[in-house]
Amino acid sequence: MEKKVKTRVFFIVPPEVHLLDVSGPIQVFYEASEYGAKVELVFLAIDGNDSINSSAGIGLNKLEPFRNHTLNENDFIFIPGLDARLVFDEAFKGSLKPFFEWLQIQKNNGAKICSVCTGAYLLAYSGVLKNMECTTHWKYTGDFKKRFPETTIHEDRLFVKDGSIYSSAGISSGIDLALFIIEELFGPFFATKIAKEIVIFLRRTEDDPQLSVFLQYRNHIENRIHKVQDHLAQHLSNKQKIEDLADLVFMSPRNLTRLFKKTTGITIGEYHDKLRVERAVQLLSNGQKVNAVSDLCGLSSNQLRSLLKKYSDILPSTLS
Incomplete structure (x- = not known):
């Protein structure tokens, strides 16, 4: 593990968030910090509220306003999936215009932007996915194609990286994406330690981004x-x-x-x-x-x- 510059990971927490979409990657980066990585976790509200209810009904609080933060090339933003009712609600989408403008600014600043599941829709609404490649939950790939023809959507992929934009299919694939980023930042040995700590099977298909062999063949608990x-x-x-x-x-x-x-x-x-x-x-x-x-x-x-x-x-x- 050689990276010395602190990596800040900002987790956007929208209303009706899917818990595992956000808590899975959080746990990966938390364990990385416990193992000595210079990682700081920051939790941001997507609207003006400092607390929200998840799609499962559990409340999350002490969220900071996104407007209070300016990011740079050492930072990551994770945008998790949320209830489809809100994803397709025009009034909700309209209320997020300030957030979308902020997201564009952070992209221009060099921040890496990551989506989990239907979080890809928020990226697309903001414009950061224009002429980019991504993936989302399998249930929504057809709809996504129709809504955003200027974005190439990949089906049957756990995650996709296109420049500074990362996207994942949802639920546990957000954890896979977080481990992939840990490998990019701190190397395969360190990523293996984190994967073992959280007892995650590293599931990959032949079409997925190729992981280091130091991480391959480790999807077992022997x-x-x-x-x-x-x-x-x-x-x-x-x-x-x-x-x-x-x-x-x-x-x-x-x-x-x-x-x-x-x-x-x-x-x-x-x-x-x-x-x-x-x-x-x-x-x-x-x-x-x-x-x-x-x-x-x-x-x-x-x-x-x-x-x-x-x-x-x-x-x-x-x-x-």
Whole structure:
């Protein structure tokens, strides 16, 4: 975790908010702060009230006026979903004109804007989604297309990133999006810690934004395999023997090999290779020499070249 500048995350709390849309991402960033990340959480009212009732009936209070804050490129705004009755209410939409104008200003200031579920409608109403790509809850993608033809809506996606705009499909995908942002800010090791802390399965499809391999194959709760994965990721420069890995989790090499494949879907060797490839790509992209990179990945120069050639179909074009 190298980021030293404080990240402020502003959560917009509209009336009739869906609780998990807002509380899920809040928990992710809260845990990140508990683990030492420089994250500040701020809760803003979308109207003039400092308290609201959620769609489930639970009240939320001590909300600050959005007008009191000016954001910059280090800040994020999360806009959660809210009851559809309000989303499509013209009077409610009209009352939010000051908020929409404020949102445009923050976008121009460089702030990153994130939506969860039907929160995408508020982004679209404000104009920040014009000529952008996004997603929303599957029930509303058809309607969204008709209302906002200048925005490309993606179906069957957990979340979409387009420049400084992030959107997610809703409910638990807001948590997936928050973890993705944590990875962007603080790196894959740190994001893995947070995912494990909140016991979240990292669900991804082939069309989702590609996560680091350091986060892939972690959608399980088998602690012994997590421990082996952590060890491999944190000791890439060292040679790894199956016997040593097995001793680490008090298993026989045969049982560890079998359990790893059953749990992750790939072998220990394949997983180790993928870790090395991603690390090598990062280092080479930063201008490191092949000899130095191979040492950091626990390989000879020839072994590294062979490994990169084997995975040439997934490498960036500049390295393949």
